[in-house]
Amino acid sequence: MTAAVTQAADLLLPAVERQTGESPKCAVIWLHGLGADGHDFEPIVDEFDFDQLPALRFVFPHAPMRAVTINGGMVMRAWYDIVSPDFSPGREEATGVRESARQVEALIARENERGIPDSRIVLAGFSQGGVIALHAGLRHGQRLAGILALSCYLPMADTLAAEAHAANRDVPIFMAHGQNDGVIPHDFGKRSCKLLKAEKYAVDWHTYATEHSVCMEELRDIEAWLHQVLAKAC
Numbered sequence: 304m305t306a307a308v309t310q311a312a313d314l315l316l317p318a319v320e321r322q323t324g325e326s327p328k329c330a331v332i333w334l335h336g337l338g339a340d341g342h343d344f345e346p347i348v349d350e351f352d353f354d355q356l357p358a359l360r361f362v363f364p365h366a367p368m369r370a371v372t373i374n375g376g377m378v379m380r381a382w383y384d385i386v387s388p389d390f391s392p393g394r395e396e397a398t399g400v401r402e403s404a405r406q407v408e409a410l411i412a413r414e415n416e417r418g419i420p421d422s423r424i425v426l427a428g429f430s431q432g433g434v435i436a437l438h439a440g441l442r443h444g445q446r447l448a449g450i451l452a453l454s455c456y457l458p459m460a461d462t463l464a465a466e467a468h469a470a471n472r473d474v475p476i477f478m479a480h481g482q483n484d485g486v487i488p489h490d491f492g493k494r495s496c497k498l499l500k501a502e503k504y505a506v507d508w509h510t511y512a513t514e515h516s517v518c519m520e521e522l523r524d525i526e527a528w529l530h531q532v533l534a535k536a537c
Contacts, residue, residue: 314409316364317341321348324358329423329448329537330414331529332362332407334432336454338379341365344429347517351526357537360419364410366431369399382431400458404439411443420445423536425529427451429517430487434458437495440474441467441504449475449532451525454487454515457495463502476506477528479521481513 319341335343341363348361366380373385383399407426414424425448428436433455440450441463450471455478457463476499480492489510496508507528511521 314406315413316367316406316410318362318364318410319345320363321345321361322358323348323353323356323361326358327360327419328357329425329533330360330362330419331425331427331451332364332410332414333451334364334382334407334426334428334435335366335380336430336432337371337381337385338374340380347522350522351529353530356530356533359533360414360417362410362414364406366403367406382435397459400435400438403435404442407435407439408443422446423448423533425449425451425532427453428455429453430455430515437476440476441471443471444468446470447474448536449477449528451477451528453479453517453521454481454484454492455495456487456491457498460495460498472503473505475528475532476504477509477525478506479509479511479517479524481511481515481518483513484515486515 333344335341345363353359366382368378369381369384370376370378371381371384373388382403384396386396411421411424415421426436426440428434433452436450437452437455438458440447478492478496480489482489496506499506509521509524511518
């Protein structure tokens with residue numbers, strides 16, 4: 304076993320997996336929010352109708368256990384530490400964001416090994432998971448099918464221009480946010496969207512009359528978007 308393979312194996316997170324059929328042709332890697340786990344979004348697979356698409360594999364990884372500063376140092380599943388309750392620069396801990404991005408890269412590499420190329424993979428996430436999906440997806444070295452970022456924001460925006468990869472400059476991005484979100488304010492998510500659009504990223508922005516959650520109307524829009532990007536990819 305090569306050093307690179309060994310390193311990737313060490314980074315590989317445990318995950319819940321669901322398939323919509325035999326021999327999946329595409330994959331959706333979906334990252335949960337702070338304090339949840341991979342089971343959190345597993346039920347959504349049953350809410351979608353993918354009869355018109357080739358078989359898909361949904362991968363719901365469990366974030367590592369780590370202390371979260373704003374929660375009094377309590378240890379829970381988290382993609383990175385949050386050091387401040389406000390939304391000032393540096394509220395996310397960069398080391399943890401980058402570590403989680405490497406773990407996402409390992410999950411993508413495993414799908415490659417199982418026969419699914421990067422161009423047939425969607426990176427998705429909710430809240431903290433959406434933050435990591437944006438960070439990792441825009442820096443990924445191969446073209447992805449799409450990025451789905453729900454109730455979240457763009458982290459480390461000051462490093463994006465230097466670190467973004469040309470392969471995903473035109474990747475389809477679905478961003479959505481609840482108008483009444485009391486965890487990550489709607490306006491903060493919208494500012495992140497505007498920043499990405501100013502950099503000419505292909506962002507499809509959606510707003511819903513909900514809180515820090517995913518509503519049924521949102522699920523229908525996600526289903527339509529997944530059909531669109533995966534039909535092109537597969």
